[in-house]
Amino acid sequence: MSPTDSALLLVLYLACFAAVHSLMASLPFKRRAAKILGRRMDPWYPAIFSASALVMIAPLVYLVYLFPGKILYIVPSPWRWAMVAGQLLAGLLSVRAFVDAPHRFKVPLQLLGPGAAGGEGLEPRGVYRWIRDPFLLSGFLIIWLTPFMTTNILILYVAVTLYLYLGSLHWERRLLAQFGDEYRSYQRRVPRAVPWRGRLRPEG
Known part of the structure; x- marks a missing residue:
């Protein structure tokens, strides 16, 4: 090929x-x-969603393995280990983001809409008091801190970067549908992926 x-x-x-x-x-x-x-899907949908993503990504990883393309660079030691350490920290950030964000993954609450009976307030906690989308930040760090690069990996990473950004916009639309004006206020106070404004503090 x-x-x-x-x-x-x-x-x-x-x-x-x-x-x-x-x-x-x-x-x-x-x-x-x-x-x-019906209600049977409520506790299982996030797990099925994540598992299906892993299953679909596996062939993509295999394709990159089969057709890596021309080597563009390989970062020498000790810098490569610093980059790997950064990737590991980004992975830990993703784990923390899952723990801190039940509001992102409760399907029944997503379907209720803002102000509906039985809904919950936003109440950002943990890493979400610094940035709105830690998954966007961790995704960027994990891919671009790879200590080697080939032509096909570069093409793939550019496409993934675009998808991660568009996916973040999609999440924002879903959260707006879930929380309404409460999330709009949160958007004004907390940056999307780079914590340049400092930690979120309660209003009033």
Whole structure:
């Protein structure tokens, strides 16, 4: 397979993954699933969503392994280990983001809408008092701190960067649908991914 064909294959597969992943994250899809499956889906949907993403990513990783492309650079020691350490810290940030953000993953609350009976307030905690989307930051750090680069990996990372950013916008729309004006106020007070404003403090 030529370098151009392998790069095109990677991009096409990532586009298919992005389409399926975004569909499963959308509120219309979740409403349809809730209508079909009922309350049985409530505790399982986030796990199924994450597991399906891992299953769909596996072939993409294998394609990169088969067709890495031309080597562009390899970072020497000790800098490569500093970059790997940064990736590990970014991974820990993702774990902390899951722990601190039940508001992002409770499907029944997402479907209620702002102000609905049985809903919950936003109440940002932990890392969400510094940034709105730690997954965006950790994703950028994990991919761009890779201590080596090839042509196909570079193409893939550029596409993933775009997808992560667009995915963050999608999450923001969903959270606006869930929390309404409360989330708009949060957006004004807390940056998306770079904590340049400092820690969120209670209003009033």
